[in-house]
Amino acid sequence: MLSRVTTFDALKNSGAKPGDVVVIQGVGGLGHLAIQYAKKMGFKTIAISRGVGKREFAKRLGAQIFIDTESADVTRELQKLGGAKVILATFLFNIDYRLYSIANTFYIINIIHFNFLYSE
Numbered sequence: 001m002l003s004r005v006t007t008f009d010a011l012k013n014s015g016a017k018p019g020d021v022v023v024i025q026g027v028g029g030l031g032h033l034a035i036q037y038a039k040k041m042g043f044k045t046i047a048i049s050r051g052v053g054k055r056e057f058a059k060r061l062g063a064q065i066f067i068d069t070e071s072a073d074v075t076r077e078l079q080k081l082g083g084a085k086v087i088l089a090t091f092l093f094n095i096d097y098r099l100y101s102i103a104n105t106f107y108i109i110n111i112i113h114f115n116f117l118y119s120e
Contacts, residue, residue, distance in 0.1 A: 007033045007034040008033075008037050011034065016085045017085075020086070021085055021086075022084065022085060023046045023047075023087040024045065024046070024048070025087060025091060026090035027047055028090065028091065031090040035058060035061040035063050039063075043085075045063045046064065046065040048066070048067040048068075048069055049068070050068065050069045052068050052070075055068065
């Protein structure tokens, strides 16, 4: 439930309007939900993830464009497409922080589990 609310709220409150370009970075647990929400909200949805194996999955979920981080310079590819209104990053490893410069809004969503050591 938390993942559904987290991705939905980020997109809903992002300021993007139908037709705006929204990039979802990561096609896994949070990303697969975000792609579906973005499509239903009417955004031009671009998915970025590692490996061509995720291309078809991302397209089935609603991404119009898929960029493979293993074979493309994501920042350059997004610049060619005119940038993005929103980039929603659902996976923190291997983020190209140059992406900050081509989006109006940049969200990083990650669910992190912390283990605390307690002693008296």
